[in-house]
Amino acid sequence: xxxxxxxxxxxxxxxxxxxxxxxxxxxxxxxxxxxxxxxxxxxxxxxxxxxxxxxxxxxxxxxxxxxxxxxxxxxxxxxxxxxxxxxxxxxxxxxxxxxxxxxxxxxxxxxxxxxxxxxxxxxxxxxxxxxxxxxxxxxxxxxxxxxxxxxxxxxxxxxxxxxxxxxxxxxxxxxxxxxxxxxxxxxxx
Numbered sequence: 001x002x003x004x005x006x007x008x009x010x011x012x013x014x015x016x017x018x019x020x021x022x023x024x025x026x027x028x029x030x031x032x033x034x035x036x037x038x039x040x041x042x043x044x045x046x047x048x049x050x051x052x053x054x055x056x057x058x059x060x061x062x063x064x065x066x067x068x069x070x071x072x073x074x075x076x077x078x079x080x081x082x083x084x085x086x087x088x089x090x091x092x093x094x095x096x097x098x099x100x101x102x103x104x105x106x107x108x109x110x111x112x113x114x115x116x117x118x119x120x121x122x123x124x125x126x127x128x129x130x131x132x133x134x135x136x137x138x139x140x141x142x143x144x145x146x147x148x149x150x151x152x153x154x155x156x157x158x159x160x161x162x163x164x165x166x167x168x169x170x171x172x173x174x175x176x177x178x179x180x181x182x183x184x185x186x187x188x189x
Contacts (some may be wrong), residue, residue, distance in 0.1 A: 001114050001115065002113065002114045002115075002116060002117075002118060002119070002120050002121060003114075003120040003121070003140045003141065004050075004110060004114060004120065004121045004122075004123070004133070004138055004139050004140050004141075005120060005121070005122050005123070005139075005140060005141045005142075005143060006122070006123045006130050006139055006141070006142045006143065006144075006157070007042065007122055007123070007124055007143045007145070008123075008124070008125060008127075008130070008142075008143075008144055008145070008157050009026055009144075009145045009147055010144055010145070010146055010147070010156075010157070011025065011146075011147055011149050011150060011151050011154070012146060012147070012148055012149060012150050013150045013151060013152065014156050015151050015153070015154030015155055015156060016125060016127055016154075016155060016156065016157045017125075017127070017154055017155045018151045018153070018154040018155075019151075019153055019154055021054060021058075021155070022154075023058070023125075025147065025149050025151065026147070031177070032175055032176045032177035032179070033176075034175050034176050034177075035175045035176070035177050035179055038173075038175070038181075039072075039075055040072075040074035040075055040078075042075075042078075046082065046119045047082065047118075047119040047120040047121055047122055048082065048083045048084065048085060048113070048118070048119070048120075048121045048122070049079070049082050049083070049084045049085070049121075049122055049123075049124060050084075050085050050087070050110070050121055050122065050123045050124075050126065050129065051084065051085070051086045051087070051123070051124065051125065051126050051129070052086070052087055052088070052125075052126035052127075052128050052129040053086060053087070053088035053090060053091055054125075054126075055124060055125035055126040056084070056086040056088070056091075056094070056096070056099075056126075058125070059079065059096075059124065059125070060095075060096040060099075063075075063076050063079040063080055064080060064096065080096075080097055080098075081097075081098065082098065083098050083099075083100070084096060084098055084099040084100070085099070085100050085101075085102055085109075085113075085121075086099055086100075086101055086102070087102050087103075087106045087109070087126075087129055088101065088102075088103065089103050091103075106129055106132055106133060107132060107133060107136040107138060110133055110136075110138050111138065114138070123139075126157075127155055127156065127157040127158075127159060128159075128160070130157040130158065131157065131158050131159055131160045131161050132160070134158065134161060134165065135160075135161055135162065135163065137165075137186065139186065140185065140186075141170070141183060141184065141185050142167060142182075142183070142184040142185075143181065143182075143183050144181070144182045144183075144184070145179050145180070145181050145182075146179065146180040146181075146182060147178075147179055148178035148179070165186060165187075166186070166187045167184035167185065167186055167187065168184060168185050168186075168187055169182065169183070169184055170183045170184060170185050171183045
């Protein structure tokens, strides 16, 4: 069975996006060779990328640019090459290379995808998709990179979760730029 992982970057106060979806704080992090190698390694990992519409549009607009290719070549190559699925009821088409548009229920689609052969799946950003799939017990691992910045308000990736669920910490990693990676797996319900 294919594994579904969430990789999200959040602020110290728990927001993956600021007011009005602002993620400019991600670009203000101190450059760090260890962090850059880690993100490049993730991009090489393969698998299918899953997005909600808002994150998909942000990612497609950025990773297809010459700026991304020049400044983050390994990650840009991976993001553009890997298969992608965007969940949206409002998009008419998904034009980013190697992207499939799914207009139906994300939980039902992910259940079916998990049964297919192949590499794992990764959700990047996409708080509404994370909260929907978390409630359904479909996420196998949460990889949360905490950035040393405080926004004061914004969006958490668990907005809309109706029932509490617990997680087990499986590993941590501290980076020279102050980022902290926390990895969790859900406990059995």
